[in-house]
Amino acid sequence: MLRIYNSLSRAKETFLPIDPPRVRMYVCGMTVYDFCHLGHARVMVVFDIVQRWLRSSGYQLTYVRNITDIDDKIIRRAVENGESISALTQRFIDCMDEDALALGVQKPDNEPRATAYVDDMLIMIGQLEKRGLAYKAANGDVNYSVRRFPGYGKLSGKSLDELRAGERVGVDTTKQDPLDFVLWKSAKEGEPFWKSPWGNGRPGWHIECSAMGTRLLGEQFDIHGGGQDLQFPHHENEIAQAEGAMEAGQGKRFVNYWMHNGFVRVDDEKMSKSLGNFFTIREVLKQFDPEVVRFFIARAQYRSQLNYSDHHLRDARASLARLYTALKAADVSTAGSAGTPDWSEPHAIRFREAMDDDFNTSEAIAALFDLANELNKTRAPAQAAQLRALGGMLGLLGRAPDEYLQFVPAAQSAENLGLGREEINALVAARSAAKKARNFVESDRIRDQLAAAGIVLEDTRDGTTWRRA
RNA sequence: GGCGCGAUGGCCGAAUGGUUAGGCAGGGGACUGCAAAUCCCCGUAUGGGGGUUCGAUUCCCUCUCGCGCCUCCA
Numbered sequence: 389m390l391r392i393y394n395s396l397s398r399a400k401e402t403f404l405p406i407d408p409p410r411v412r413m414y415v416c417g418m419t420v421y422d423f424c425h426l427g428h429a430r431v432m433v434v435f436d437i438v439q440r441w442l443r444s445s446g447y448q449l450t451y452v453r454n455i456t457d458i459d460d461k462i463i464r465r466a467v468e469n470g471e472s473i474s475a476l477t478q479r480f481i482d483c484m485d486e487d488a489l490a491l492g493v494q495k496p497d498n499e500p501r502a503t504a505y506v507d508d509m510l511i512m513i514g515q516l517e518k519r520g521l522a523y524k525a526a527n528g529d530v531n532y533s534v535r536r537f538p539g540y541g542k543l544s545g546k547s548l549d550e551l552r553a554g555e556r557v558g559v560d561t562t563k564q565d566p567l568d569f570v571l572w573k574s575a576k577e578g579e580p581f582w583k584s585p586w587g588n589g590r591p592g593w594h595i596e597c598s599a600m601g602t603r604l605l606g607e608q609f610d611i612h613g614g615g616q617d618l619q620f621p622h623h624e625n626e627i628a629q630a631e632g633a634m635e636a637g638q639g640k641r642f643v644n645y646w647m648h649n650g651f652v653r654v655d656d657e658k659m660s661k662s663l664g665n666f667f668t669i670r671e672v673l674k675q676f677d678p679e680v681v682r683f684f685i686a687r688a689q690y691r692s693q694l695n696y697s698d699h700h701l702r703d704a705r706a707s708l709a710r711l712y713t714a715l716k717a718a719d720v721s722t723a724g725s726a727g728t729p730d731w732s733e734p735h736a737i738r739f740r741e742a743m744d745d746d747f748n749t750s751e752a753i754a755a756l757f758d759l760a761n762e763l764n765k766t767r768a769p770a771q772a773a774q775l776r777a778l779g780g781m782l783g784l785l786g787r788a789p790d791e792y793l794q795f796v797p798a799a800q801s802a803e804n805l806g807l808g809r810e811e812i813n814a815l816v817a818a819r820s821a822a823k824k825a826r827n828f829v830e831s832d833r834i835r836d837q838l839a840a841a842g843i844v845l846e847d848t849r850d851g852t853t854w855r856r857a
Numbered sequence: 858g859g860c861g862c863g864a865u866g867g868c869c870g871a872a873u874g875g876u877u878a879g880g881c882a883g884g885g886g887a888c889u890g891c892a893a894a895u896c897c898c899c900g901u902a903u904g905g906g907g908g909u910u911c912g913a914u915u916c917c918c919u920c921u922c923g924c925g926c927c928u929c930c931a
Binding site: 706 | 861882923
């Protein structure tokens, strides 16, 4: 039985879908005006793991992750670049897809772009206006009147009076209440706009997700995810919009389970674009195997904070090498053919219990290491297959071991003293010959030469293999 | 200022009212020509102070420290 920590109740709850075995999940995706950073990588990987686990648990999942392709920053960036908005957003959507692919993130079932759902947003704004929850301000913007929505603050645990609006933000005097947020922004000179009953303009950010979510998944759905920073105000506003737009008196819940992943941090500070301390995914992938990045994310509980540093990624790389080393010793033939785990086997039982406990990937991975330890002793192909299959549940261990163990990051390829695979193999063969002739001075010389190039040799009964240090 | 989260060994990171996962790093042994890998064995941890309890790292209170949200943010 799957249990999920629900941000709404701040407790783990048994997961009961609205319409089993169907499950509908929406995750807030990216605003596409720049490259994705590691914070984005975490959202994508975390919910990719959630997605995989729901499906492998037998649920028929519909997974939606949106793309925000119209907003202030996009407009500004396009102007700066002298580039059209659509060219800019398409360019970064392509980059995002590349990054996601590298990290082993499967495509969601639907990736709606905000600009394609403006009609739905307008309908929802109209419903809100009809129910007295929206009003047009003096500056032409249409705002949401938070004081008129009784449940406002239930997700973030904030009360309107506690929010003390204006403390950190200049108060917008056209709003009835400083906490009111914009649903429809009236068009400014030179900005893209859509026609609406309230005049030309474009949607506010929050309405996008409510409109796309309800349009694609229904008025109510099971899971809504995103980064912790979206809990307030974004998700709070989504609830206010979606529930506020429902038929009066329904009292239905927009979303039953809210999931928020913790931040990625750098030097104990949140990694974010506004702080400027972010590392883009592609930057990191010049230094590290993408599977290392995925493993780094997966080995921590998704709600915890995750500190990024080269040291931690190197630690993750060494750790994952242990699993691949075990696979290599036992079996290389099952690469890429991760099958279904044998769920009756003890490690799989432990793995499943861990995953069912709010996606406890740390504990699930611990089961993988215990299995690897046994595999190192037995070398049994069935255990190797089981290790691969369980790793596959997390999107890990899908490659041939040598592909991982001999991986050279782009940033290091130039520093490898010009040693290509053929030269390495030739040196390994030369060393083996010297070793066989018991010329250990020569064989050790070659081994030292390779070590200087970052290559470690391993002698086995079947011959010598190599890996990257 | 308001609200919330957190503090576990050298590092990372789970869990738990009684024996504290797993990984990295480290020490010893086996194996090896020597190594590497692997196997076996082994240190060091629950921030401070109260309380509840037979027993607290776990529950409660408090203090200290750190972080997050209260503006755009994954």
